[in-house]
Amino acid sequence: MVRKTTIQDKPDLSKRLFWEFRYDDIEWREEYLTVIARVIERGNPQEWAEIIRFYSEAKVIYALKKEIKFLADYAIEDVCAYFPLRKEELLCYTRKLLRPGHWF
DSSP states (O other), rough: OOOOOOOGGOOOHHHHHHHHOOEEETTTTHHHHHHHHHHHHOOOOHHHHHHHHHHHHHHHIIIIIOEEEEEEHHHHHHHHHHHOGGGGGGGGHHHHHHHHOOOO
């Protein structure tokens, strides 16, 4: 049985965000952490709104606070400017503090 994809089955996101993936084979619900992190780091405001619409704001915030282990520094700043969150609430930020990089 062939199942047609509906608008509710996947978010309306640009293929450019997922250049290294087979876009049509992405399991949008199961791979939500990858999708959310990618859109946060590389997406525009409309794409941010789309992941919130698709996954819900509560799920996006939960993922940011408890599940996403890495975001670039600029993305952390953007998250805190967009959502009512402090850096210290984000798993990726607290992990970064525990793993200081090398300096030269």
